[in-house]
Amino acid sequence: MQNRARLQILVVDDEAAIRELLRTTLEAEGYGVHVASTMREGLTLAGNRRVDLFLVDLGLPDGDGVELVRNIRSWTQRPILVLSARTHETQKVDALDAGADDYLTKPFGVAELHARLRVALRHAGLSMVAADTRLDLGDVCIDLVARSVSRQGEPVRLTATQWRLLEVLARHAGRVVTTRQLLREVWGPGHAEQAHYLRIYVHQLRQKLEADPSHPQFLLTETGVGYRLLLDGDTPLTR
Template sequence: MNTVLIVEDETHIRRMISIALKAEGFKTKESSNVQDGLVLALKEKPELIILDLGLPDGDGKEILERVRQTSSVPILILSARHSENDKVELLMAGANDYVSKPFSIKELIARIRVLLRDITPVIPEAERIRKFQDLNLDMNSGVLIFGKTHVSLTPKELLLMDILTREVGVFINQTVLMRTIWGNYNSEDTHYIRILVSHLRKKLSSLSTDQFSIETSAGHGYRFVFNHSE
């Protein structure tokens, strides 16, 4: 049974979320401030954290930044802040998803299930090790291997790399990527995919700066290519 930590200072919202999650088979822990929320996040080690930003003793981002120092637990931001800049900043800081208030409880639960599903992406047994010239992708452990260098991927980076390398050199539409990785609820939030691609590009660059890359084409999407084909 997955445990979800809810850090939210508005009692009625916190209780509503808790009741709905328990009805779906989850266990919940609750906090109304930064200090207690951080203690619970580090001590209880929940499978997912729902995090409000406007807390009475500080900004919920403090919890996000502290937890990200030691854990990759999915963190879903719940906030009344609506600007795209706020969303991008939080995603860059390590948040996995962002839901704006007011929100639908059904959508919230759907997003939670997607985040928990992404912890262990489903990969066909026959494709555990995918090889491309000198680059190997270990689908089981989520590791890219180039020579003696290894780089670990997050679940979403692994899923993106999986999609892009099924057909090397073929453009994948941005909407298709969004819906496959985040589901229909986030299909219009294109900044999500831009951030994810940016993170994956940095990891690929740490392996080699000129052997392979992710290309972008307006109207076509993204593709994985080798820059020096044999």
């Protein structure tokens, strides 16, 4: 389906059969899928890839999945769905208290899994339907599906990091995104205190997207907080 946004799911499970089952069924539904078999590998992928939803098993060979949930939740609000063979109520509560959004006990039905995914994504403001994947900022058009930017109909070349930063801002269009959140989502959790990276790349984006970069109309600074990307029709905040 050409109008479907390709949401990205990270599966962290030590069972190869489960990983393959999830990859096959999720890709058939139009999701992009990354897989990891350990907590360490999962954290590495989470820091280096865009992830819209996490599927995490609690019984990992190098640590407790609850700790992985807690770690992920410390730097992103993306949905986390826990998959586990454990049935004890306390463990379910621990996972939810650590930040999981929902819990499925193995064995689970594929139809139920997809239903839970849709609910979690909807609550997070995400959707498989690409209703808001083409965004307009004056004479600039951002296409989140094609991963492209044009200005007055001409392509705008962005580096991979410039695109990741713009993509995060675009997916939160109209809302302030904190400096810490941007650093974590674009550069990974190990860079959460390196705000100078962000200032440099925001400056670069303004040079490419704004008619007057010294007086930006769309990529705005929220002093002491972060940045906000305004779209056509958004009302600028009084400063």
